[in-house]
Amino acid sequence: METIKLKIDGKDVTTTKGTTILKAAKExxxxxxxxxxxxxxxxxxxxxxxxxxxxxxEVEGRRNLAPACATECTDGMVINTHNIRVLxxxxxxxxxxxxxxxxxxxxxxxxxxxxxxxxxxxxxIRELHYQGEQSHYREDTSxxxxxxxxxxxxxxxxxxxxxEVQTVGALSAxxxxxxxxxxxxxxxxxDHSVCTYCGQCVAVCPTGALxxxxxxxxxxxxxxxxxxxxxxxTAPAVRAALGEEFGLPAGTxxxxxxxxxxxxxGFNYVFDTDFAADLTIMEEGTELLNRLNRHLKxxxxxxxxxxxxxxxxxxxxxxxxxxxxxxxxxxxxxxxMFGAIAKTYFADKIQVKRENLVxxxxxxxLAKKYxxxxxxxxxxxxxxxxxxxxTRELAHLIKQSNIDFMSLPDEDFDNxxxxxxxxxxxxxxxxxxxxxxxxxxxxxxxxxKLENVDFKELRGMEYIREATIDFDGxxxxxxxxxxxxxxxxxxxxxxxxKSHFHAIEIMACPGGCIGGGGQPLHHGDSSIIKARQKAxxxxxxxxxxRKSHENPYIIELYEKFLGKPMSDxxxxxxxxxxxxxxxxxxxx
Amino acid sequence: xATITLPASKLDQLKDVCKxxxxxxxxxxxxxxxAQGIFGYLPAEVQEIIARExxxxxxxxxxxxxxxxxxxxxxxxxxxxxxxxxxxxxxxGAEKVIDEFKKHLQIKVGETxxxxxxxxxxxxxxxxxxxxxxxxxxEKVYGRVAPDGVKKIxxxxx
Numbered sequence: 001m002e003t004i005k006l007k008i009d010g011k012d013v014t015t016t017k018g019t020t021i022l023k024a025a026k027e028x029x030x031x032x033x034x035x036x037x038x039x040x041x042x043x044x045x046x047x048x049x050x051x052x053x054x055x056x057x058e059v060e061g062r063r064n065l066a067p068a069c070a071t072e073c074t075d076g077m078v079i080n081t082h083n084i085r086v087l088x089x090x091x092x093x094x095x096x097x098x099x100x101x102x103x104x105x106x107x108x109x110x111x112x113x114x115x116x117x118x119x120x121x122x123x124x125i126r127e128l129h130y131q132g133e134q135s136h137y138r139e140d141t142s143x144x145x146x147x148x149x150x151x152x153x154x155x156x157x158x159x160x161x162x163x164e165v166q167t168v169g170a171l172s173a174x175x176x177x178x179x180x181x182x183x184x185x186x187x188x189x190x191d192h193s194v195c196t197y198c199g200q201c202v203a204v205c206p207t208g209a210l211x212x213x214x215x216x217x218x219x220x221x222x223x224x225x226x227x228x229x230x231x232x233x234t235a236p237a238v239r240a241a242l243g244e245e246f247g248l249p250a251g252t253x254x255x256x257x258x259x260x261x262x263x264x265x266g267f268n269y270v271f272d273t274d275f276a277a278d279l280t281i282m283e284e285g286t287e288l289l290n291r292l293n294r295h296l297k298x299x300x301x302x303x304x305x306x307x308x309x310x311x312x313x314x315x316x317x318x319x320x321x322x323x324x325x326x327x328x329x330x331x332x333x334x335x336x337m338f339g340a341i342a343k344t345y346f347a348d349k350i351q352v353k354r355e356n357l358v359x360x361x362x363x364x365x366l367a368k369k370y371x372x373x374x375x376x377x378x379x380x381x382x383x384x385x386x387x388x389x390x391t392r393e394l395a396h397l398i399k400q401s402n403i404d405f406m407s408l409p410d411e412d413f414d415n416x417x418x419x420x421x422x423x424x425x426x427x428x429x430x431x432x433x434x435x436x437x438x439x440x441x442x443x444x445x446x447x448x449k450l451e452n453v454d455f456k457e458l459r460g461m462e463y464i465r466e467a468t469i470d471f472d473g474x475x476x477x478x479x480x481x482x483x484x485x486x487x488x489x490x491x492x493x494x495x496x497x498k499s500h501f502h503a504i505e506i507m508a509c510p511g512g513c514i515g516g517g518g519q520p521l522h523h524g525d526s527s528i529i530k531a532r533q534k535a536x537x538x539x540x541x542x543x544x545x546r547k548s549h550e551n552p553y554i555i556e557l558y559e560k561f562l563g564k565p566m567s568d569x570x571x572x573x574x575x576x577x578x579x580x581x582x583x584x585x586x587x588x
Numbered sequence: 589x590a591t592i593t594l595p596a597s598k599l600d601q602l603k604d605v606c607k608x609x610x611x612x613x614x615x616x617x618x619x620x621x622x623a624q625g626i627f628g629y630l631p632a633e634v635q636e637i638i639a640r641e642x643x644x645x646x647x648x649x650x651x652x653x654x655x656x657x658x659x660x661x662x663x664x665x666x667x668x669x670x671x672x673x674x675x676x677x678x679x680x681g682a683e684k685v686i687d688e689f690k691k692h693l694q695i696k697v698g699e700t701x702x703x704x705x706x707x708x709x710x711x712x713x714x715x716x717x718x719x720x721x722x723x724x725x726x727e728k729v730y731g732r733v734a735p736d737g738v739k740k741i742x743x744x745x746x
Contacts, residue, residue, distance in 0.1 A: 169645025174654040185646035186632050193647070583636065 006077040020048075021057055021068040021079055032057065032081050033090070033119060035097075036155035037069040038204055040526040042461055043483075043510045047160040047204075052153065053093045054119065057081045065089055094123055097153050099130035100178075101207070108151070108208040113521055115206035116153060137181060142190040144197040144213055144369040149181050152209040158182055158201035165510065166484040168316065170195040194319045198312035198484065198508040199366030199517015204524075212366050212518060215387045216397050222358040222386070223266040229350065230358040231269040232262050233338045233417070236277065236428030237364035237513035238391045240535040244520040244528070245395035246405045251531025253539055256410020261398050262362075263411060272413045273361065274420030276338035277427040277436070279557070280309060281548035283574050284331040285440045286565035288503055292445075292476075295502075302327045304479065304494065304501040307433050309333045311371035312508035314578065316484050321491055322580035330575040334427065335361050335368055336377050338417065339384030340573040345561045346417060354382055361388045364428070364516035367508070376576060390518025419553040422453070422546035425539045430482035430512035431458045431465065432536065434505035438469055438478070439547045446472040453546045459537070461511065461530065464489065466501070479504040482512050594633060601626050602634065606641035613642045616652055620659055629663045657711070665700045665707035667745045672722040674713030681735070682721040686710070688738040705745070 002017040008025050015024040025032050036052040038045070050070035057068045060078040065086065080086060098120060105111055140147040154173070159182050162171040170193040174183050184193035202210045222230050243252040262270045284307065291301045306328040308314060314333075317325060332340070339359050347357050361368060365388075371377070372385035389397070398405055413419070423439050426432030435458045442450050457467040458478065463486040469476045479501040481487045487506045493499040509515045514532035515522075522528045545551060562570045605622045609615035619638055624630055630653055639646040653659045671677075671686050686708075690696065693706050700707040716722050719731025723741065730741055 163645065163648070169647055172645065172647035172651035174647075174651045176655050176657075183647075185635070185650040187650075194645070 004073060004075040006073050006075065006079065008079045009081055015073055017073075017075075019073050021059075021066065021071050021073055021077075022055060024073050025057075025068065025079075025081060030081055032068045033122065034069055035115060035119060035153070035206060036157065038155075038157050038160075038524045040510070040522070040524060040529075042526040042530055043515075044463075045161075045165055045510065045526075047155070047157045049156050052097065052155060054090060054097075056086060056089055056093070058083060058086050091123055091125065094119060094125060095128060095130055098125065098128055099132055100134050101153065102134075102150055103128075109146075109211040109214070110151075110208035114208060115523065117207075133178070135178060135181070140189045141213065142195065142197070142370075143373050144366040145190055145195070145199065145202055146211050146213055147183075147190060148209055148211070149183070150209075151207045152182055153207055154180060154182065155206055156182065157204040157206065158210055161200040161204055164485070166196070166198060166200055166508070167488050168194055168196055168198070168320075168484060171201065196312040196315035196319070196484065196508065197367040197370045197517075198316075200509060201517075202366060203509075203515070203517045203519070203521065212390055212393070213369060214393060215369070215389050216393045216400075218387045219360050219389060219397065220400075222360070228356055228358045229268045229352045230266070230360060231271060231342060231346075231417075232267040232360045232362060233271045233273045233276065233335070233342075234258060234262065234362040235273045235335070235364055235368075235513060236425045236432075236536065236539075237516060237519065237532065238362050238394070239539065240428060240514060240532040241364065241391050241519045242395060245392065249531070250528040251535040253535050255539065256412075257405060257408040259413055260408040260411040261403055261405060264403050264408070265397060265401055267360070269414045269417075270411075271338070271342075271417040272420050272424075273334050273338055273363075274424030274427070275417045275551070275553065276334035276341070277309075277424035277433075278421055278548035278551045278554050279337050279341070279574065280331055280334050280427075280433075281423060281436050281440050282554060282558070282565045283337075283570060284308070284329045285437045285444065285548075287329050287331060288437060289441055289445055290566070292502060296474075304499060304504045305329050306503075307437075307505045308576075309427065309433055310367075310507050310513075311335075311365070312367035313484065313487060313506045315367065315370070315581075316487065316508065317491065318579050318581040320488070320582070321495070322582045324491065324495060325578040325580070327494065328578065330577065332377075332574055332576045333368075333371065334424075335363065335371065335385055335388065336576070337574050339372070339377065341557070342417065343379070343382075343384055344573060345557065349416075354379065358386045359384065361385050362391065362394045363388050364391050364513045364519045365509075366390060366517040368518075391516075392518060392520060395520070416553045416556065419551060420543075421548055421551050422540035422543035423548040424551075425543065426536055428513045429459075429533045429536045430507050431460065431480050431505065432512065433507075434458055434478055434480060434503060436548060437503070437505075438476075440549045441476075442469070442471055443547065443549065445474070448472060450547070461533070463510075476503070477501045481505075482507045483510045484508050594627070594631075598626055599637070602637060603641060606638065611641055611643070613644045616642060616644070616649065617656075620649075620653060624659060629660050631661060657709075660698075660709070662698065662707075663700060663704075664709075666705050667725050668707045668709065670709050670711045670724040672712070672714050672716075672720070672724075673710045674717065674720075676717035677713075677721040680720040684735045685721055685723065685733050685738060688735040689742075692738060692742055706742070 035054040038047040048069045050067040055068040056065035058080040059066045137149040239255040243254040288305050294301045308328045368388040372388045377384045423436035435455045465480040481490050511529040515529045635649045639649045723730045723733045
């Protein structure tokens with residue numbers, strides 16, 4: 001690579017040709033402020049429309065100021081990143097953005113975590129010099145995501161996530177000039193679009209334009225109702241991220257404090273979605289072996305089998321590949337398996353009527369909000385899971401309830417739905433569900449004990465991974481994809497008859513659930529997602545039991561209640577079916 | 589769920605247009621241009637078909653349709669009237685000409701008369717600045733239009 005020399009703020013700088021001014025400056029400790037720019041390095045996601053112009057710098061000899069995020073360094077360039085001309089321009093740019101932005105920051109959902117607010121603070125904006133017309137749009141509330149487009153600054157990060165990374169295509173910039181806005185087709189509401197509620201638009205939105213539907217008040221009301229028994233389940237990825245909301249470094253495991261906090265919030269029983277993840281492995285793993293063995297006997301069966309834990313992924317194929325909906329496993333997600341077992345097996349056990357049992361889930365995910373509202377997951381109008389709140393909402397709930405999180409002792413989950421294995425924990429990261437399935441499927445299929453449960457070949461952050469696992473002479477070919485755009489590639493291969501896999505794991509969010517739309521905001525720092533992944537594998541290593549089928553409470557559940565995996569009862573409670581959600585077109 | 593109630597023959601024509609551009613997503617604007625020629629406007633259903641044929645999202649198609657003022661989602665009148673608002677036409681009184689059309693037709697810019705006969709729109713520069721202000725009715729160009737000439741133009745079509 002060609003090396004070039006330039007000057008940034010009087011310092012001699014050497015960099016490689018093609019490097020942007022922003023990156024070259026960063027390497028030398030100069031942080032040029034950015035707003036629309038987003039770079040998740042480890043995930044290879046970049047948004048640089050050079051639209052906001054906050055990152056402008058002066059390049060000597062150039063007539064106008066240059067956007068640092070999109071201007072490449074050239075040999076001999078002399079750059080000033082903070083002289084008076086640059087500072088004035090940057091302030092003007094920011095004030096113009098603010099002139100068409102509501103100033104109700106105190107009551108905004110993003111108060112304190114808004115990148116626009118932080119920037120206004122850092123730039124010392126104390127007065128708005130530009131007063132003029134403000135754009136107004138109606139608010140759009142879907143089952144999971146709220147669009148408050150008055151707060152949109154047209155950074156187009158959401159559009160990039162929705163189209164380039166996820167290839168969902170729900171959002172696009174529409175209209176022109178002052179009227180331009182990011183919206184679904186025909187400016188319809190999200191719930192009339194192909195949106196999967198993956199929440200990646202929310203995860204990257206710098207302002208309050210995209211936020212989750214907040215269910216914390218529903219939870220508070222349920223907890224205050226003396227006629228209700230309220231139980232909670234918490235997903236694996238939550239324990240690896242919640243600490244960030246309380247100032248702990250990314251990747252700090254807070255399982256014990258999380259459990260203690262939930263108990264102090266007043267939940268009657270504090271359970272673990274990981275238990276249901278173990279249950280998922282029993283059902284999904286059995287289904288996998290079932291299809292595999294029939295395939296080996298020469299029967300025509302749908303292979304590869306695709307995992308079905310991720311609700312955004314389910315929404316995705318229902319909308320975009322409805323003709324392939326016999327391929328994914330029929331196993332419900334762990335959230336819904338938990339709800340179904342809680343409202344039958346557990347409700348009977350504690351002698352509480354279904355309608356008096358409230359099941360709350362804490363999820364790293366926004367699509368889970370939609371999933372628990374699906375009609376097929378309710379009995380006589382009573383949902384299996386009543387409310388799903390995100391990791392961020394739980395942090396708010398803890399703060400509102402006067403709980404000093406940092407001083408909490410480590411506590412354990414309750415039984416019987418709180419015991420889990422290392423296999424359940426790794427559901428929180430890309431590669432984890434299939435690794436958990438392999439740990440159980442190997443032993444069931446071969447009848448041999450698996451000595452080393454660490455399948456390192458299934459781990460990592462590469463978007464599409466593949467590995468062949470030796471099932472005692474039988475090679476099992478496994479594919480993994482995270483990010484819906486990558487899932488689309490594998491799905492298209494299946495459609496074209498080019499896929500050679502037996503099983504494929506898919507998670508909608510980059511990184512898997514650890515990078516979910518309900519997690520603490522990463523603000524463009526992908527090392528946070530990597531740290532969470534490390535924490536998940538650490539939790540797995542620390543578990544006494546690491547294979548789902550060895551979970552004693554799972555064994556008991558089958559003995560006393562379900563019979564065996566894929567039994568009629570298991571089928572009724574733990575499996576589902578999928579719908580064609582593509583648009584019907586009839587021609588007259 | 590969109591229910592399409594467009595004539596099947598026109599629909600085939602639309603699919604042929606897409607095919608003539610090799611169903612290439614980069615040709616979206618050209619496809620939309622031809623589609624508007626077939627239907628007179630670009631209703632949601634037409635955009636959905638184009639999205640499917642070119643393998644792009646409907647949101648993206650709508651993004652392009654809503655960006656360019658040439659594209660319309662409302663059916664145009666039998667005689668679409670376009671008034672040039674380019675710099676030359678504007679300084680020579682195009683705005684007064686618009687006002688006169690609005691008064692006579694009792695519609696706003698972007699609307700169509702109740703009988704479906706006329707629709708009113710604005711455009712920027714047709715490249716006939718020497719004739720400013722310029723008005724187009726269908727394909728026919730009228731130059732040096734004064735407000736008191738508006739009535740006469742409309743009478744040609746009634």
